[in-house]
Amino acid sequence: MRNEAVIIGAGIGGLSTARSLARHGWSVTVLEQASALPSTGTMLGMWPQAVSALDAIGAGEAARSSGGWAHISGGAGTRLWTPEGRTLMSAPGGADLNLVARPALLAALARDVDISFDTRVDDPDLYKDAYLVVGADGTFSRSRHRMFGDRFSARPLGAVAWRGTVPGSVREHGEIWAPGALFGITPAGPDATNWYACINADSTFDAPHLPRLTERFGSWRGTVRDVMDRIEEDGILHHGLFETPKLPSFTRGNTALVGDAAHAMAPFLGRGACESIVDGAALGRAVAKASTLDAGLAAYDRARRARSQRLVRSSRLMGRFAMMRTGVQARNAVIGTIGKLMKPLIS
Numbered sequence: 001m002r003n004e005a006v007i008i009g010a011g012i013g014g015l016s017t018a019r020s021l022a023r024h025g026w027s028v029t030v031l032e033q034a035s036a037l038p039s040t041g042t043m044l045g046m047w048p049q050a051v052s053a054l055d056a057i058g059a060g061e062a063a064r065s066s067g068g069w070a071h072i073s074g075g076a077g078t079r080l081w082t083p084e085g086r087t088l089m090s091a092p093g094g095a096d097l098n099l100v101a102r103p104a105l106l107a108a109l110a111r112d113v114d115i116s117f118d119t120r121v122d123d124p125d126l127y128k129d130a131y132l133v134v135g136a137d138g139t140f141s142r143s144r145h146r147m148f149g150d151r152f153s154a155r156p157l158g159a160v161a162w163r164g165t166v167p168g169s170v171r172e173h174g175e176i177w178a179p180g181a182l183f184g185i186t187p188a189g190p191d192a193t194n195w196y197a198c199i200n201a202d203s204t205f206d207a208p209h210l211p212r213l214t215e216r217f218g219s220w221r222g223t224v225r226d227v228m229d230r231i232e233e234d235g236i237l238h239h240g241l242f243e244t245p246k247l248p249s250f251t252r253g254n255t256a257l258v259g260d261a262a263h264a265m266a267p268f269l270g271r272g273a274c275e276s277i278v279d280g281a282a283l284g285r286a287v288a289k290a291s292t293l294d295a296g297l298a299a300y301d302r303a304r305r306a307r308s309q310r311l312v313r314s315s316r317l318m319g320r321f322a323m324m325r326t327g328v329q330a331r332n333a334v335i336g337t338i339g340k341l342m343k344p345l346i347s
């Protein structure tokens, strides 16, 4: 094997793949359209499998020791509640939660990786003669388009999100579910709080966003109000939510897709970035172990496609469940009952 790869995109998926391949002795070129890694961004939940993958590609320690890592021990103070402040469920004790700020994660992943910035790849065909090409170019991936055409373009989920970070901590974290809307609150280190809000909507909204957020969420009780009071217009990120249709394969010819290019998903389970890290670790391992590139790519597809496509579906269903417009009382009653039944098991 020639052990050379061209990676299109220096996001979480591309950089995880670059690290993984480099650790297996590959020479890697990373092409990124932006002129630098982002210096701002919100928190990403890190599930245990992603934390293990970060360690496997040698970025775990750097991420954990960065100022951007937050840890909630035993799920303390995490609950699901209604806009009126009624608790539907408290977090099961014992499950630690890890979160990392996107810029801190990207910086940890980018250590020792050479990135060619200001390099937009409009035509991935230019790299058809490379030994291995990795399409890590996100939700609206040109690499995916080249491999599978228009039919597999990202499709809108009929929902939009706002997110940001505010100064100071708050006394509780979790999500608040209302008909057609949710608001989430997580820590962002010792002195900051991360928030996100979603509603069902067919398209995004023009700025200013704060008046709309205040109108929609400003009357919600307790901690939401506390967070809302600290949000400033300049710090609000806003975008539509999309998912990748179910691809027949994550590879074709000499090209593999990773991250959102392969499986963009709704954010309601907090899995997209996690799965992008796991993809990168898995792709490096698969091609390093195999005797031919074809065998390595087939092993990667087997290891990652079914699982991540299940998560795309589960994330979409979770969003529908959280933001359902009718039957909310019945749903809340079921959640409340489950919470009560689980209490003796977890306290």
Ligand SMILES: Cc1cc2nc3c(=O)[nH]c(=O)nc-3n(C[C@H](O)[C@H](O)[C@H](O)COP(=O)(O)OP(=O)(O)OC[C@H]3O[C@@H](n4cnc5c(N)ncnc54)[C@H](O)[C@@H]3O)c2cc1C
Residues within 6 Å of the ligand: 008, 009, 010, 011, 012, 013, 014, 031, 032, 033, 034, 043, 044, 045, 046, 119, 120, 121, 122, 136, 137, 138, 139, 142, 161, 163, 196, 258, 259, 260, 261, 265, 267, 269, 270, 271, 272, 273, 274, 275, 276
């Ligand atoms: C509201 C919200 C909340 C989320 N919360 C979580 C969470 O808590 N936990 C979690 O695990 N995930 C979360 N996610 C998902 C996560 O953000 C994504 O899954 C993850 O960022 C995907 O990384 P990626 O590298 O595949 O894509 P991207 O981050 O999109 O990176 C793609 C890179 O490719 C570059 N690029 C694109 N096109 C080209 C081109 N033609 N040429 C060169 N470069 C190009 C881009 O500039 C970019 O740097 C959330 C997502 C949203 C929307």
